[in-house]
Amino acid sequence: MYLLYDILLHLSLVLLLPYFLFKMLFVGKYRKGIWERFGFIGEEKLKNLFAGCAECHGKKIVWFHAVSVGETKAVLPLVRLLKEKHPDRKVVFSTVTPTGNAVAEKEGCQWIDSLIYFPLDFNWVVNKIVRLIKPSVFVVVEKEIWPNILRVLKKDKVPVLIVNGVISDRSFERYKLFGFFFIRIFKNISAFLSQTKKDSDKAIALGIEAQRVMLTGNMKFDITPPLWHLSEREAFMQGLGIKDSDKIVVAGSTHAGEEEIILNVFQRLKHEFPNLKLILAPRHPERFNEVEKLVREKGLAVVRRTAVTPASRLQPPASHDVILLDTIGELSMIYSLATAAFVGGTLVNIGGHNLMEPALYRKPVIYGPSIKSCLEMAEMLESAGGAIRVNSEETLFENIRELLLDETYRQNIGNAAYSVVEANKGATEKCLRVLERLMVE
Incomplete structure (x- = not known):
């Protein structure tokens, strides 16, 4: 059987070689x-x-x-x-x-x-x-x-x-x-x-x-969440024009089809919450340009995370609606800034990503119906009252709006989410x- 497996592997390599050569170029x-x-x-x-x-x-x-x-x-x-x-x-x-x-x-x-x-x-x-x-x-x-x-x-x-x-x-x-x-x-x-x-x-x-x-x-419960140094947080906020009084929605690990929904929701919420910011983190780096173009087509002011440099911090901060997180490895720490956090791969048929990352910072976790890759985690969060599952653009809007309006409700859900982390270490x-x-x- 191993011989047959090897033959199939090499045959696949030959058949797919033109495709991979194109991708490599x-x-x-x-x-x-x-x-x-x-x-x-x-x-x-x-x-x-x-x-x-x-x-x-x-x-x-x-x-x-x-x-x-x-x-x-x-x-x-x-x-x-x-x-x-x-x-x-x-x-x-x-x-x-x-x-x-x-x-x-x-x-x-x-x-x-x-x-x-x-x-x-x-x-x-x-x-x-x-x-x-x-x-x-x-x-x-x-x-x-x-x-x-x-x-x-x-x-x-x-x-x-x-x-x-x-x-x-x-x-x-x-x-x-x-x-x-x-x-x-x-x-x-x-x-x-x-x-x-x-x-x-x-x-x-x-x-x-x-x-x-x-x-x-699950070892993901044992992850120690990275924390901001005060100076780093201040530099990040100042460079991107974010004030401490601003409310922030973080949408992490998003896929094609989800950004459109999230941006629609954000635009509706922005009318009621003028100081609202969106930090958008696409799952795959090769989609950064595509997502930035989509944000601009919506008429929203967008800035990339990588645009924040020591030199740019010396300039008066511009006002941006959307911050595009075009870096790798920062998303977990960015969740700590969230007023409400959405985990992607759940409004499209992907199966979801790490629902624990926002919970580590006591943030209310929101996700869609596609959670086959993190079903047990979702069930634990929901049983504790630490997460919100939505099934449409409208329910996403309604639930984020409620979180933005009610600080006590928001804190209760975030604390419940963190209790799941503590109980499973x-x-x-x-x-x-x-x-x-x-x-x-």
Whole structure:
């Protein structure tokens, strides 16, 4: 079966090569890390791993893998705990997306010894990378199941630990459909630490031995929210023309189709709340120009976050309706400024993003009906009275308006959201204990 998998992978590469060549030429993000994904890692990326540590190969290196931004933010507290408790350990950290890579570099640089892009799952590529890094443990965040690398790690007797494990209904059905193949793959997993009991049950049903499955909870509850230094906050507010008396709606991780709705709502609210500002953060950086154009077409004054420079702060602040957050890794902290916070990917068929980010700052969380990727989190927030689910432009308008009008109501929802965070902390410590056990086996 692995031979057939390899044949299909290489056939896919040949068929899709023209598409990827086009993307590499005209879309910058596709060029980032492409050589690393084919196994060509520069020496400078690995020099920190072996500097002053000749015995590191196979003994001291822990390889963490997170697909993108959400997974990266979730696992960095575990990386920090590992390095604080075991400073002699070396950490390799890989991502798939440039945004995930950027967040890991910005927020985890003090704990990560080597930051790379994850290799494509061709047998010859993963063989090369695993033999080059020679990790003692391989830690996967949430749901990345790649047959060849798991097989190579098993062959080299490297334990595979899945933390914050989640298996969507769609993935579960796909794994079951090809159960004759995936049951072998799942047997290569040393431990599966799940977010929910439902995820644990699915993992066992797919062939992971029950004694290797543990319900640890969601590590995203353990994220320590970044806080502004007073001078940074003042510079940000002043540079963008935001006053302390202004009300701010933050719409984070938005997708095509959502910005139109949010801007319509904002324009209606602006008539009643003249001091209202909108901070708009599209999920994908390649859409920044498109979203800026849309805002201008609505007749709204817009400024990009990156337009705020030390020089611009010396000028009298201009009045802007909309601030376009065109940076990576700042959204979480921006939520702390919100009067009301909307989490994107929920008004269109995406499935939602991290609902906990606003809750970490005691902010009322608003989202749409598409929450398949964060359903359990949404249910916990709603049960506690810490979130508002809307299903249309009109209900979004009505609920944001109510939050803007009633400070007590707003605070009660925000406090309820934060109570969910407090009640569910501890997953990271549990994951560390399992990781420590695997490191000495």
